[in-house]
Amino acid sequence: MNISILGTGSFGTSLSMVLDDNGHSVMMYGRSNETVDEINTNHTNSRYLENIKINPSVKASTDFEEVVRHADIIVIAVPVKAVRAVSRELEKILLLQNRKVLIVHVAKGLELGTHLRVSEIINEEMSDQTASDICVLSGPSHAEEVALKSPTTVSTASIKNEGVKTIQDVFMNENFRVYVNEDLVGVEIGGALKNIIALAIGTLHGLGFGDNAKAATITRGLHEIARLGVKMGANPLTFLGLTGMGDLIVTATSEHSRNFRCGIMLAEGLTLPEAEEKMGMVVEGVNTTKAAYELSDQYGVEMPITKVLYQYLFHDISEQEAFSKLMQREKKSETDGLKDLLENQLKDWTRE
Numbered sequence: 001m002n003i004s005i006l007g008t009g010s011f012g013t014s015l016s017m018v019l020d021d022n023g024h025s026v027m028m029y030g031r032s033n034e035t036v037d038e039i040n041t042n043h044t045n046s047r048y049l050e051n052i053k054i055n056p057s058v059k060a061s062t063d064f065e066e067v068v069r070h071a072d073i074i075v076i077a078v079p080v081k082a083v084r085a086v087s088r089e090l091e092k093i094l095l096l097q098n099r100k101v102l103i104v105h106v107a108k109g110l111e112l113g114t115h116l117r118v119s120e121i122i123n124e125e126m127s128d129q130t131a132s133d134i135c136v137l138s139g140p141s142h143a144e145e146v147a148l149k150s151p152t153t154v155s156t157a158s159i160k161n162e163g164v165k166t167i168q169d170v171f172m173n174e175n176f177r178v179y180v181n182e183d184l185v186g187v188e189i190g191g192a193l194k195n196i197i198a199l200a201i202g203t204l205h206g207l208g209f210g211d212n213a214k215a216a217t218i219t220r221g222l223h224e225i226a227r228l229g230v231k232m233g234a235n236p237l238t239f240l241g242l243t244g245m246g247d248l249i250v251t252a253t254s255e256h257s258r259n260f261r262c263g264i265m266l267a268e269g270l271t272l273p274e275a276e277e278k279m280g281m282v283v284e285g286v287n288t289t290k291a292a293y294e295l296s297d298q299y300g301v302e303m304p305i306t307k308v309l310y311q312y313l314f315h316d317i318s319e320q321e322a323f324s325k326l327m328q329r330e331k332k333s334e335t336d337g338l339k340d341l342l343e344n345q346l347k348d349w350t351r352e
């Protein structure tokens with residue numbers, strides 16, 4: 001198949017190799033002449049994937065129209081904040097070309113202001129005339145390891161449940177396993193909100209907290225992700241899967257993670273803009289913390305870890321002070337806020 005990838009960052013580049021390995025014809029769209037030239041000439045993308053040789057047959061271009069014309073499937077691999085503009089441009093070009101494609105996105109976050117999930121943003125900008133289905137591909141998948149063909153498992157879900165089988169077929173190989181999941185909301189919410197917890201755990205790590213604190217934050221973090229996700233209509237079981245627990249573990253325990261590393265830099269005293277600048281790649285957890293904090297208010301869901309992160313990212317409160325507030329909350333039962341929600345929602349998802 002002809003597959004185009006929008007975005008020449010770390011994940012788009014590593015996925016280009018998976019798809020090329022699977023025999024597809026891959027073209028990438030990038031904004032930077034330098035990166036595009038480097039991919040076409042040296043078969044490297046040194047800013048985003050150090051010491052990796054990209055398959056020579058992967059081509060890149062700065063010509064959006066040319067890249068779109070090449071595609072049966074389009075992979076959107078840009079940060080969440082760029083998804084709306086990219087989808088709008090894509091719609092315009094596909095209408096002019098009078099063509100329809102299958103869309104799959106890999107972005108993990110929520111849109112600032114609207115609080116929308118990424119498939120919802122794309123769906124607002126694209127029509128049935130241009131997109132046959134809008135899918136997500138998500139799970140524990142650091143770009144650095146995907147590029148090295150280290151075994152990786154992810155899930156795909158979609159709006160119409162029609163394109164997922166194709167996405168599974170085109171991406172899957174002996175090192176890259178793709179499951180289908182019917183729960184688009186759960187898959188996207190798990191992928192987006194784990195970044196918040198990874199930022200928090202990076203901060204704890206940087207402050208010198210121990211493994212107990214990190215395990216607690218992973219566990220209670222998954223609780224609050226599930227509480228919000230279930231209220232939004234997700235299947236509770238999705239949060240125990242690859243895009244929930246799986247992605248939370250990989251992001252919150254790995255120095256590959258930009259969110260985790262950004263947390264460490266904040267603990268070391270860098271301001272948020274300084275940490276983001278130093279990272280040079282997108283730290284999705286920052287905007288998603290703000291969006292999720294506002295959503296928790298809207299849905300009346302308690303999200304204490306998200307709240308402390310929101311306080312030290314966007315307000316003048318120190319990381320230490322924020323975490324100590326977390327420990328001093330009122331006494332609770334471990335299943336508070338979860339039991340009824342899970343029972344009711346599970347019934348809906350298990351009904352034939």
Ligand SMILES: NC(=O)C1=CN([C@@H]2O[C@H](COP(=O)(O)OP(=O)(O)OC[C@H]3O[C@@H](n4cnc5c(N)ncnc54)[C@H](O)[C@@H]3O)[C@@H](O)[C@H]2O)C=CC1
Nearest residue numbers: 007008009010011012078079082106107108142143281282
């Ligand atoms: N890096 C990873 O290991 C993984 C990343 N993701 C997700 O994939 C998304 C992209 O992440 P990365 O590739 O890591 O980001 P990155 O920061 O490495 O690269 C982002 C790329 O998007 C490009 N871009 C930004 N705005 C654009 C626009 N308007 N038009 C065209 N290109 C634009 C940038 O120039 C850059 O090439 C994020 O939402 C991230 O959470 C998902 C799974 C793994």
Ligand SMILES: O=C(CO)COP(=O)(O)O
Nearest residue numbers: 139140141142257258259
């Ligand atoms: O989503 C990821 C791995 O699954 C990558 O996480 P970071 O964006 O924190 O690097």
